Amino acid sequence: MNNEKITNSKILIIDDDVNMMDILSVILKKYGHIVNTYTEPVSAIEELKNNKYDILIVNYLMTPVNGDRIVELVREFDKEIYIILMSMHKDLAPSIETMQSLDIQAYFEKSTQFDQLIMFIQTGIKYIEQLRKIKNMKLQLEQYLIDFAQILLNTVGAKDNYTEKHSIRVTRLSLYFANYLTLDKKDIETLNLAASFHDIGKIGIPDKILLKEDKLTDEEFDQIKFHPTLGANILRVSNIFKDVCPIIESHHERYDGKGYPNKLKGEEIPYLARLLTICDSFDAIVAKRPYKEAKTIEYALEEINRGKGSQFDKNLAEKFITMVNENKSEIEKILSNV
Ligand SMILES: [Fe+2]
Ligand SMILES: [Fe+2]
Incomplete structure (x- = not known):
């Protein structure tokens, strides 16, 4: 400006x-x-x-x-x-x-x-x-707040390198998908912030759970389930994140209502959260973790296809699958350059 x-x-x-x-x-x-x-x-x-x-x-x-x-x-x-x-x-x-x-x-x-x-x-x-x-002062202030959220996310990254890199990949994938769907500028900006900070709530999860290399127990997984609400609560203090918080809070909801934390169902889940969930899951499947091998893009697409209508919004899942199939080399670049 x-x-x-x-x-x-x-x-x-x-x-x-x-x-x-x-x-x-x-x-x-x-x-x-x-x-x-x-x-x-x-x-x-x-x-x-x-x-x-x-x-x-x-x-x-x-x-x-x-x-x-x-x-x-x-x-x-x-x-x-x-x-x-x-x-x-x-x-x-x-x-x-x-x-x-x-x-x-x-x-x-x-x-x-x-x-x-x-x-x-x-x-x-x-x-x-x-x-x-x-206007300029307002923009500067907003940028400070976004920088501050980035610092918080980096502190998660300092302990858990996966979350930091995963957030970058999910943001790139989400923006690629949003442009493919020709969403408007405002939605793309909201999605950019929501995807960047979707797992920021992991800062509140004890290290022994966050960094555990074995499979989590049910009790430990119950603690992990707090991270969407924790993330939304952290960012809710600032008005610039007001449209971002509901998306962060809903990024682990499932279309069939069996997700967490609020068991939202179908279109009760914000549209951008339904979109983010697909990108988040896709990256989690293809990524290598201490307790699981990296899977191929084809395998991840099969999983997304299996989850359409139950875990994912059917329409969005189908569009995502078509998008990845049509642009495989671009998607591979998004996943590898982090
Ligand atoms: Fe998450
Ligand atoms: Fe995630």
Whole structure:
């Protein structure tokens, strides 16, 4: 995110009065701003969708679409742009309610001095700079929290190298699968965090169980079963993990309701958790552990196939199998380069 001062703000003007727009454009360019003008709202909105602008100056009364309707459409996809509405005369000014509901920051009368408009633009630039600073600080804070979670995971890794490497492989597999399924950006970001930290709760499992090389007793396995809840509880302290925690908590649930910790069934299990479970199990099968040999990809796919509808979401399991079969060399790379 850009944190530097805006020297040349990008301004888009929409007005059906070409002469007025030309005058405005010349003045604003003299102040060093980058100005684009449009008489036609549809192409102006298209331009705003495709390119980031700092300030929008729009005439209130126009045919066939009024300025307030244009602002309404722009606000659907851009909440940040600083909007100045203008009209010929104060009798034709929009109501305060319209200004507030559409988050229009300033109103300018064409009949008054242009100095006032320049002032509004300077205020707009300061507003946008502040907004970017706040956004930047928020992003930085989020990154600190993610780094901190990574430190916690590394402490698990310092004792149990498997969990660290397994988490990396599961994250890569999950993201590969999510892209294959063309999930949206937000889901991919959530899944990235959930997969990276899905076993972070193992930090709370005693070493003698976590590092045991023999088969676990039932009592020991009962303790292992706490790790999804422990993991979700660790990350729940921060709001940035709010969508991630339910996925971490559910990554050992089974589609038939026989999983743990909450015995969720079918679609009660979050979609991203159902997806993560398949990648998690696939990696656990192919990985070599002290108590078991590494299995082939083909064997792991047979296991996933056997578990569809019982352990796994049938639809997702089938898609996963097709994906791996279609992209075997890529999957082998994901599994081996850790
Ligand atoms: Fe796990
Ligand atoms: Fe895992």
